Structure formats: structure tokens, C-alpha cells
Amino acid sequence: HDQSLAPGAIILSGFARPIDSGLLTAVAEVAEAAPFRNMTTPGGWRMSVAMTNCGEAGWVTDRSGYRYDPRDPETKTPWPAMPAVFRDLAARAADRAGFPGFQPDACLINRYAPGAKLSLHQDKDEADFGQPIVSVSLGLPATFLWGGTTRSERPRRIRLTHGDIAVWGGPARLTFHGVDTLRDGDHPATGPFRYNLTFRRAR
Ligand code: MD5
Numbered sequence: 001h002d003q004s005l006a007p008g009a010i011i012l013s014g015f016a017r018p019i020d021s022g023l024l025t026a027v028a029e030v031a032e033a034a035p036f037r038n039m040t041t042p043g044g045w046r047m048s049v050a051m052t053n054c055g056e057a058g059w060v061t062d063r064s065g066y067r068y069d070p071r072d073p074e075t076k077t078p079w080p081a082m083p084a085v086f087r088d089l090a091a092r093a094a095d096r097a098g099f100p101g102f103q104p105d106a107c108l109i110n111r112y113a114p115g116a117k118l119s120l121h122q123d124k125d126e127a128d129f130g131q132p133i134v135s136v137s138l139g140l141p142a143t144f145l146w147g148g149t150t151r152s153e154r155p156r157r158i159r160l161t162h163g164d165i166a167v168w169g170g171p172a173r174l175t176f177h178g179v180d181t182l183r184d185g186d187h188p189a190t191g192p193f194r195y196n197l198t199f200r201r202a203r
């Protein structure tokens, strides 16, 4: 069932579950060509979330800032192509949430091990905030922190579990958000990890 959080923000519970093994196989294939790594923030901190990308552009951070880059800075080669199973799922989820015609050009893959977290932030590195963001949760459950339009608003805590998809668009697109510290666990599909696939139109 679909859960509307606010205008533009919707959770499609279990939407990705029927194809979870195909998605995880594709994650492993991407990671073979572009390994997960812990990037450095502009302020010099090593991120606890390990990341890789596929698609025409990948989100990266280093001492010089955040950006979308057509190449993996580690291998200096283009990111792996976005698997069809990713692209099709993102388009179907966006359509269901009321954003027809979504064609992502970037997929950031976040890998959370127990202890990893993502601090409150806005996604502002994309060219057109009129485009939604589709986020697919796989593996261990996480507490998603859903704030307001300012950093100071106390966030709502939302449980995201294996196969859930969240779509953020329209008036919700620039909401502050984060992920609380991942708890220990052992998931049948992913073992000690949570993966999040974040589909964006970067350019
Ligand atoms: C995650 N990743 O669970 C989340 C899922 C990131 C990130 O936040 O930047 O890699 S995407 C959640 C999201 C994206 C855009 C807008 C909103 C939430 N929102 O309006 O709440 O690893």
C-alpha cells in the first residue's frame, strides 16, 4: 500500500521486493567494476556510508567539493551503465507516485554497515529540482530522518525496510533528510548491510 507523507513525498511499501534478487545481482555487478569506497567530505571527514555509482553521472565528494562526475575518480573510467532493471524500476515507481516520464541519468548506491549513518542534508547538486528522486531500500531496516524545510525542524522518524521505495518530488524535493545510525543485524538477502539505490536526474 502507498503511504503519503506530505505533498510530493510517498512511500511505496515493498514495491521492489518482487525483483530484489535481480537488483542485488546488478549491485554486485556494478561494484565489481566500480568498487564501494568511503569518500571524503569537503571538510575532510571520511563518510561512514560506502558508495558507488552507475549511469551517465555519479555523485562524488572529495576535498574540492560535491559534484556529479561522468567518470569514477578511482578508476578514471566512466561509471558502469545503469542496468535496465534499475532504470525500469525507477521509472515505474516514479510513475506510480505521480511523476510520469522519469528518466534517471544517475544512480548512487549507498552501502550502510552497522554504525554507518547519513547526517541531515538537502540534495541540491542536481540541475533541475522539478525532477523527483527515487530511493530504493534493500536489506537491513533503517530509520529514515525526515525533516522540514529548515535544518532546525525536528525530523520525523520513518522505518524503511527491504523493498520499500520512497519518491521525493514537487514541494518535498528539498526537504532536509538523513539516516540514523544502522543497527547490527543479519538480513537473509544482504547479510550485514543496508543498500540504498538513489535515482536522480543530475543534468
Ligand atoms: C539513503 N540517501 O537512504 C538516502 C535515500 C543521499 C540520501 O539521502 O543523498 O544519498 S534518498 C532520500 C531523499 C532524497 C531526496 C529528498 C528526500 C529524501 N526528501 O525530500 O526527504 O541512503
Ligand code: FE
Residues within 6 Å of the ligand: 121, 122, 123, 177
Ligand atoms: Fe539525500
